[in-house]
Each structure stands twice: as C-alpha cells, then as structure tokens.
Amino acid sequence: MRFTHPPALLVALLALACRSDAAGEKIPADSGASTIDSGESCDCGDCDDCDGYKPSEGDCDDASAEINPGAAEICDGIDNNCDGQIDEGRMTTFFADTDGDAWGDPGTPLEACERPDDYVNNDGDCDDGDAEVRPGATELCNGEDDDCDGVIDEDTSMSTWYTDSDRDGAGDAYTGVEACTQPADTVADGSDCNDADPLVTVCQSCQEVLDYGVSTGDGVYTLDPCGGAASQFWCDMTTDGGGWTVAGWQAANATSTLGLGVRNAPGDADFSIDLSCLGFDEIAVFNQTYSLFESQVYDGSTWAETAINLDIGDAGFAFAQGTYGPADSLMVMACVDYQYSGSVVQEYACDSDGQWGPRGHMTDYAGEYCGSRLDYTWAWIDGATCAYTGTAYTWGFMLRGYGGHGGND
Numbered sequence: 001m002r003f004t005h006p007p008a009l010l011v012a013l014l015a016l017a018c019r020s021d022a023a024g025e026k027i028p029a030d031s032g033a034s035t036i037d038s039g040e041s042c043d044c045g046d047c048d049d050c051d052g053y054k055p056s057e058g059d060c061d062d063a064s065a066e067i068n069p070g071a072a073e074i075c076d077g078i079d080n081n082c083d084g085q086i087d088e089g090r091m092t093t094f095f096a097d098t099d100g101d102a103w104g105d106p107g108t109p110l111e112a113c114e115r116p117d118d119y120v121n122n123d124g125d126c127d128d129g130d131a132e133v134r135p136g137a138t139e140l141c142n143g144e145d146d147d148c149d150g151v152i153d154e155d156t157s158m159s160t161w162y163t164d165s166d167r168d169g170a171g172d173a174y175t176g177v178e179a180c181t182q183p184a185d186t187v188a189d190g191s192d193c194n195d196a197d198p199l200v201t202v203c204q205s206c207q208e209v210l211d212y213g214v215s216t217g218d219g220v221y222t223l224d225p226c227g228g229a230a231s232q233f234w235c236d237m238t239t240d241g242g243g244w245t246v247a248g249w250q251a252a253n254a255t256s257t258l259g260l261g262v263r264n265a266p267g268d269a270d271f272s273i274d275l276s277c278l279g280f281d282e283i284a285v286f287n288q289t290y291s292l293f294e295s296q297v298y299d300g301s302t303w304a305e306t307a308i309n310l311d312i313g314d315a316g317f318a319f320a321q322g323t324y325g326p327a328d329s330l331m332v333m334a335c336v337d338y339q340y341s342g343s344v345v346q347e348y349a350c351d352s353d354g355q356w357g358p359r360g361h362m363t364d365y366a367g368e369y370c371g372s373r374l375d376y377t378w379a380w381i382d383g384a385t386c387a388y389t390g391t392a393y394t395w396g397f398m399l400r401g402y403g404g405h406g407g408n409d
Contacts, residue, residue, distance in 0.1 A: 058082050075113035087113060094119035101131040103148075124148055141180035153180060161186035168198040173214050191222040191230065205278055206235035207243035207400055215242065220266050225303075226277035233273055234266035236398055239286070239293060248272035249288050249396030255332055257321055258396055260306065269394075275303040279403020283312070283319045285334050285359075289393035294359040296336035300403045311344045318344045321397070334397055335359060 053059035053068040060082035061067040071080045075090035091111040095104025096119055103125035110119060126148035127133040139146045141156035158178040162171025163186055170192035177183065193203035193212040202224040203209045209221055215237050223245070224230040236244040247259030248271045256263065256272065263272040281300050286293035298313050305312070309322030321334035337359045338344065 077113070092121060094121055095123045095125075096128065097125070098128045099125075099131040101125065101134045103134040104128070143180060156180070159188065160190070161188060162190035162192075163195065164192070165195045166192075166198040168192065168201050170201040171195065173216065202230045205243075205280075205399075205402070206233065206237070206245040207402065209235060210237060210243040225275070225279075231273075232266050234271075239398075240284070240295065244284060244398035244400045245275065245278055245280075246273070246396060246398040247275055249286075249394050250332075252393050252395055255323075257310075257332055258334075259303065259321075260310075275399060278303045278399055279401065280399035281401025281403065283336055283397060283399055285319075285336055285395070285397045287393050287395050289395075294336050296359075300401065302403045303399065311338070313344070315339045315343045319397075320344065334395070 049059075049062050049065040051059065051065040051068045053062075053070065055062050058069040059067070060079060067078065067080055067082065069082045071082075073080045073083075073085075073088060073090055075087045077086060079086050091113055092115070094110050094112055094115050095106060096108035096110070097104050098118065100118075102120055102122075104120040104123045105125055105128035106123035108128075109123070110116065112119075115121065124135040125133070126145055133144065133146055133148065135148045137146045137148075139154060139156055141153050141158055143152060145152050158180055159182070160176045160178050161182055162173060162177075163175035164171040165185070167185075169187060170189045171187045172192055172195040173190040175186075175195075176190055177186070182188075191202045192200070193208055193214055194200040200212075202222055203212065203214075204225050204227075205223060206221060209215050209223075215235070218237050219235065220232050221235045222230050223233045234246040234248075236242060236246055246266070248263065248266075250256060250258065250270050250272070258272045259275045261272060262274055264270055266273055279300065279302050280298070282295055282297050284293045284295035296313075296317070296319060298317070298319070301312065311318050311320040311322075313319055316337070316339040318338045319334070319336050320338040321332070323332055
C-alpha cells in the first residue's frame, strides 16, 4: 500500500533531531547539551552554531557555540554569557608600582584579566616614587611616613625644641615641638622665664615661674636661685594661689630635715632639695596626706640656714624646724608662728611644753599636750586642736616670694 504523506510520528521525530555531536549522533535541541559545531549538518532552523540557543532566545554570537546565555563568563574580553557585560566578576584590580617595591599606588587602579607589567595586586604604597617608603619599611626620623601606617616618625628618637625669641640660649617652655632636626630659632633648653628679655633666662623661684606665665601646673621645674648651676625643684602651683618652691616632704616618722640638702629627686615619695639663695616672704608647713597647710608671712629673707635645728623670724613670728626630745631620738618637727616664752629656742623646735602658739605643727613626736607621744599626728592645726591622732601622714614645707627684692621687676 502506498502513502502519499509521511505518518505523524515520523514528522515529530524529525522535528526533535536538530543537531549532531562529534560522532554524528542526533541530539535533541531541548536536551541542554552544548557542543562546538563539528562541521556536520545540523537541522536547527536558525541555530547555526549548534549550541542549543537561537538568536531569538538571546544568543549574541550564533557563530560561536561557546557564546550563549547558558555559558560561563570567563576573563577573555568577550561577553560569553550574552548578558551585555564583559568579564563581569572575573577581572582583578591591579595598581601601578612605579618604584618597583612590590607595593602599588592606591590612586592608580586598573581592572584586567592578567597583571600588566609594573602593576601589582595591592595598594599599600603611600609614596610610589620612593622604593624605601612602603608598608613594612623601617620608620626613620626624617619627617616622612616611611612605613605607610599614617603616622610620621613614630618610635624614633625625636628631640624637643623650644623657640628662643630673645636669643639668650633658653627657650619658651610653651613652644616645645618635637622634631628630628633642630628648627631655626629654637634651642633644646625650655627653661626661659621670659623669652622677650635676654637678661632673664632660668627662673630663680616658682614664684617667678608663676609671674612670667610659664607655669604648667604642679611639678618639676628647672630653677637657678643662686645664679649659677640650675637644678630641678618641685613647684606647687595650686595651693593658695601657687608659686611655692617646695623644700621637700617626708613621712611623719622620718628623722631627716628638709631644705638643707638634696635627698632623692623632686617629687619622689621622700625628697629634700637645698634651698640656698632662694628669696622668700612666706613659709607654709603642709600635711600632704590630708591636704592641710598653715602659712606665715615674714620680712623678706634669703634661705641660707645650715643648722640642723633652725628658726627664722622674730619671737612670736617664727618658723622652726628641728629635733626635740631625748638626744638619741632625733625626732623631727616643724611649725610656723612659733615662740617659747617670748623668744625662739632652737633646741625645742616646735614642741614647746605647753606653749600653744605653734601652728601647722607636724611631727612624729606629738608632744605632751596633743594626745599620746610618738603617734605620728598633725598637731595644733589651729593653735589648740590636735587632729588625726594615731594616723600616719606625710609632711613638708615650702617657700614663696622674692625675699624683699620686688619680684621680677
């Protein structure tokens, strides 16, 4: 029997056969497989490269089986997956390395598939014109950020320099700058009390430091009371207006005196400084532990005492410091406004056996009329009251003024 038209089943099978693989086997068009055109015939309608995608289905290059909407994007300068972008997500950012130190300039980003010559894949260089400047380099004291960490000259040996406007060799302490090399018109000495007057260099006292406006608060200052070799002193710039040159301080049970010699460094837990040549008009005795002090104004004088037991001022108007009690005890005490029966008696220091005049009496030997003996107290704080009996403390004294010389005029 003869058929004029092919059966319906045969027509359907022919429609499914759209391309062949390398072996010539027919592969259905909707199988999802993709092959490079082997050159064999492939009945796919308008699908010329046999990749399973027609131009109407998004194939942007129907002459290449490797370019179609289902292809993986590779870094080759071509839109492999036909999404309108080239090499998206596949390129690397490189940075120019002009100085060849293996660190790139962050201001020169370049995206590419392969690293161009003189480019690197990091951007840490802060000076791409100097191979010695890069992350990991040794920081030098040269005013540059050698290791590119954003900090200049850290951990290097810089010096502090002070402006010397009056060219007297001493600079203004408030103008200190740290630098590797000495800037013009600066000096290493920042102790000038008045940088506008070449005749004034190192201050003679803490009072002058305060007057000239170069105070930086309580602490160590370089002073020169005797007009010779300057040394360090402790200045109290807060108590009663400040300007006090401190003789030192010590525990209440100490047996050494203050202001007559050097013991430890100013500001230490126990120290004394020689006050020779220091002019003063006031003396204050203080209890450091309890922030108490008693002061007395005197006729201008200069500290020149050398005796272990000493007194300054007239009867009823005196400062006394010294030992009291048995010869082998050497208990030290000090006070202001001291007298003993109308006179000053060195041997008794401040403990005057019933004389209630001394103020600011500090000692490790409180006396018969202020509780029990040897109790480390602050005694007679107002001429009659004994306070903190039995409680240890640290005491000292300090001087302020000009010694009748009219200050810095």
